[in-house]
Amino acid sequence: MIFYFSGTGNSLYVAKNIAEHNNEKLISVAAVVNSSINHYEYTLKENELVGFVCPIYAWGPPKPLLDFINKLKLNNYHGNYVFAVVTCGSNIGNTMKIFTARLRKKNISLSSGYSVIMPSNYILMGNVDSKEIEKEKLSEADRTLLYINGSIRQKRKEFLIEKGRLPWLLTGIINPLFSKNASNTSKFYATDQCNGCGICEKVCNCRNIKVKEKPEWRQQCTQCLACINYCPAKAIQYGKATENKGRYTNPNISVNEFVQHQLQVM
Numbered sequence: 531m532i533f534y535f536s537g538t539g540n541s542l543y544v545a546k547n548i549a550e551h552n553n554e555k556l557i558s559v560a561a562v563v564n565s566s567i568n569h570y571e572y573t574l575k576e577n578e579l580v581g582f583v584c585p586i587y588a589w590g591p592p593k594p595l596l597d598f599i600n601k602l603k604l605n606n607y608h609g610n611y612v613f614a615v616v617t618c619g620s621n622i623g624n625t626m627k628i629f630t631a632r633l634r635k636k637n638i639s640l641s642s643g644y645s646v647i648m649p650s651n652y653i654l655m656g657n658v659d660s661k662e663i664e665k666e667k668l669s670e671a672d673r674t675l676l677y678i679n680g681s682i683r684q685k686r687k688e689f690l691i692e693k694g695r696l697p698w699l700l701t702g703i704i705n706p707l708f709s710k711n712a713s714n715t716s717k718f719y720a721t722d723q724c725n726g727c728g729i730c731e732k733v734c735n736c737r738n739i740k741v742k743e744k745p746e747w748r749q750q751c752t753q754c755l756a757c758i759n760y761c762p763a764k765a766i767q768y769g770k771a772t773e774n775k776g777r778y779t780n781p782n783i784s785v786n787e788f789v790q791h792q793l794q795v796m
């Protein structure tokens with residue numbers, strides 16, 4: 531059973547790959563938290579694997595995933611193998627400590643943790659990677675995934691993580707500042723390029739966008755940047771920060787597949 535969250539397809543790609551290799555089912559956290567289900571209760575088969583796959587947001591896990599874990603109940607959990615895989619542009623700080631602590635509160639023990647470096651989608655600061663770097667990162671990510679799948683099959687207890695420099699500062703100080711401001715959507719707007727196609731509304735992980743003629747944002751954002759990056763007209767901007775910047779979505783996940791996964795509640 532693999533729970534995943536994804537803004538632009540990298541983590542969905544990784545979650546799908548691990549699910550296929552290990553014959554596990556995929557569960558979209560966004561689909562569940564946006565549904566009318568209030569208790570996130572799942573019954574595990576004997577020895578069933580439990581995985582969490584998500585992107586890193588300012589050196590911490592996405593809030594919707596943490597909220598999901600807070601309400602998660604795993605029936606029949608008897609020390610099953612539990613892993614977390616976090617996709618990132620470069621590093622994840624002390625994120626595994628957050629996962630370990632949150633899961634421990636639910637009496638679930640995190641057996642292993644991995645980071646997978648993938649193309650960056652964070653265009654509010656910095657830009658997308660060049661096409662060459664994007665290609666290199668995607669090939670390297672496939673090699674990392676081969677290793678991770680082998681480790682999961684053997685139920686290795688290990689943490690292979692790119693923490694970056696000063697992980698305590700990144701996760702302990704910068705991440706809480708990010709979390710405080712992330713839900714503010716006042717800087718999002720659509721330019722005249724917008725044709726009201728509604729894709730931004732469909733890909734939004736927080737059901738936070740309503741398209742009338744143009745999109746309007748409410749205040750439930752987690753800054754996954756699906757709206758900006760999936761907009762086919764490149765019409766969505768965040769203040770001046772995203773003007774003249776590239777856009778990124780995982781090339782192996784089409785927008786239709788992304789939306790379909792987002793809607794599947796299991």
Ligand SMILES: Cc1cc2nc3c(=O)[nH]c(=O)nc-3n(C[C@H](O)[C@H](O)[C@H](O)COP(=O)(O)O)c2cc1C
Nearest residue numbers: 537538539540541585586588589619620621650651
């Ligand atoms: C709000 C936000 C914050 C991010 N912060 C980090 C970060 O702290 N470190 C990093 O290496 N990448 C960071 N990234 C890049 C993403 O984690 C990375 O591109 C990830 O693979 C995207 O996964 P997804 O396509 O499943 O959404 C950030 C992206 C976003 C949108």
